[in-house]
Amino acid sequence: MRAARGLVRVVSLLAIALAVSVAGLAGQRAAEASSAASNGSPGADGAGAPAGSDAGGAKRKSHKPNSKKSGPKSKASPDTKITRGKSTHLARQKPARAQASTINENVTLTPFPSHAGAAKKALAQNRRDQLNDAERVARGPAQAERWQTVLFHLRDLDARADSEGCFWRLVSYYRLGQIERARSLRQACELGSKDAAVIEAEDEQAERLQPAGTLADTGSAPVGNLGPYTGDPPAKVDR
Numbered sequence: 001m002r003a004a005r006g007l008v009r010v011v012s013l014l015a016i017a018l019a020v021s022v023a024g025l026a027g028q029r030a031a032e033a034s035s036a037a038s039n040g041s042p043g044a045d046g047a048g049a050p051a052g053s054d055a056g057g058a059k060r061k062s063h064k065p066n067s068k069k070s071g072p073k074s075k076a077s078p079d080t081k082i083t084r085g086k087s088t089h090l091a092r093q094k095p096a097r098a099q100a101s102t103i104n105e106n107v108t109l110t111p112f113p114s115h116a117g118a119a120k121k122a123l124a125q126n127r128r129d130q131l132n133d134a135e136r137v138a139r140g141p142a143q144a145e146r147w148q149t150v151l152f153h154l155r156d157l158d159a160r161a162d163s164e165g166c167f168w169r170l171v172s173y174y175r176l177g178q179i180e181r182a183r184s185l186r187q188a189c190e191l192g193s194k195d196a197a198v199i200e201a202e203d204e205q206a207e208r209l210q211p212a213g214t215l216a217d218t219g220s221a222p223v224g225n226l227g228p229y230t231g232d233p234p235a236k237v238d239r
Helices: 002-038 078-100 113-139 146-153 163-175 179-186 193-209
Strands: none
Touching: 113 146, 113 163, 146 163, 163 179, 163 193, 179 193
């Protein structure tokens, strides 16, 4: 009987101890749940912890922008560049327009103005050399394409203002049978009486060589006089 009572007492003590242990465990879990909820841990609504918290619940410090760093340097906009380019271009155009409005068109240019005398002498000598070459070919005993070569030597001389050059051109055209061309040029030349008589004789001779009723510059090919020139030279005019 006593043994049964002792057993009942032991069971009762064990039951009380178990109840106390279960109650303490339940209180501990409730405290942990409350602490997790206050630190942003997932609760009953399923919300997650804030991004700024770490595993221990401490908030990370926010990084502030460094005020010492300077921003990007400002650049001029395209409109500003275009405006500057236009203003510079207009500034260059204004002096050019002003200068153009003051140009005197009635100006005689002299080659090598610092040595005008020497330049004039050189041009005169060059003209004389061309005339001498033309006469040498015209009088040469054997010369292929004689009168075409004479015209070549006279290519840089004024056909109308230079009387000597005009003389040798007229002789060349008449000797080639180009009568109409020679007569057209003859009207613009200023020849002395002696030179005019020589040219008139060349005109008559060239016309006699052509077929009857045919002009040299039209119809059939003109008949030329390819022999050397044996007449008097033109009057020399120095320039």
